[in-house]
Amino acid sequence: MRLTIYHDPQILPQWQDSLSKLLAADGLTRARLPSGHHHLAIFNDRVVGLAVSQGEQLIYLSVRDLTRRRGVGHYLLAETLAWQRQQGETCAWLSQCGLTHAALASLAPFLLAEGFQRQADRWLRVL
Numbered sequence: 001m002r003l004t005i006y007h008d009p010q011i012l013p014q015w016q017d018s019l020s021k022l023l024a025a026d027g028l029t030r031a032r033l034p035s036g037h038h039h040l041a042i043f044n045d046r047v048v049g050l051a052v053s054q055g056e057q058l059i060y061l062s063v064r065d066l067t068r069r070r071g072v073g074h075y076l077l078a079e080t081l082a083w084q085r086q087q088g089e090t091c092a093w094l095s096q097c098g099l100t101h102a103a104l105a106s107l108a109p110f111l112l113a114e115g116f117q118r119q120a121d122r123w124l125r126v127l
C-alpha cells in the first residue's frame with residue numbers, strides 16, 4: 001500500500017482505532033482533538049500520522065512511534081505545508097509552548113531538517 005495524506009477527511013470507521021492509539025500516546029482523545037484542519041497520514045487503512053493546522057499555525061503534529069524514521073513525518077509535513085500554501089498562507093509556525101523537554105528534544109532536529117528556524121518560543125518556516 002501507499003502512504004496517502006488526506007486533508008480534512010471524514011474519519012472512516014476503519015481509521016478510528018488507529019487514530020485513537022495515535023492520540024492516546026499524547027494523552028488526547030478525539031473529543032479533545034484541537035480544532036482546525038486535520039491532515040491524516042494513512043498507510044494500510046491505518047492512521048500513522050496526524051497534523052492539525054489553523055491558518056499559518058501548526059497546532060499538532062504526531063507520527064505513530066511504530067512508524068517513525070521511515071519518512072512519514074517528512075511526507076505528512078510536506079503535504080500539510082503545501083496545503084497551507086494553496087490556502088494562501090505565506091509561512092507556517094509551530095509553538096513549542098506546552099511541549100515537554102523530551103518531546104522538544106526529538107522534534108527540534110526534525111524541524112531544523114525540514115527548514116524551520118527557531119524564533120523565541122516557536123518554530124517558523126517561510127512557505
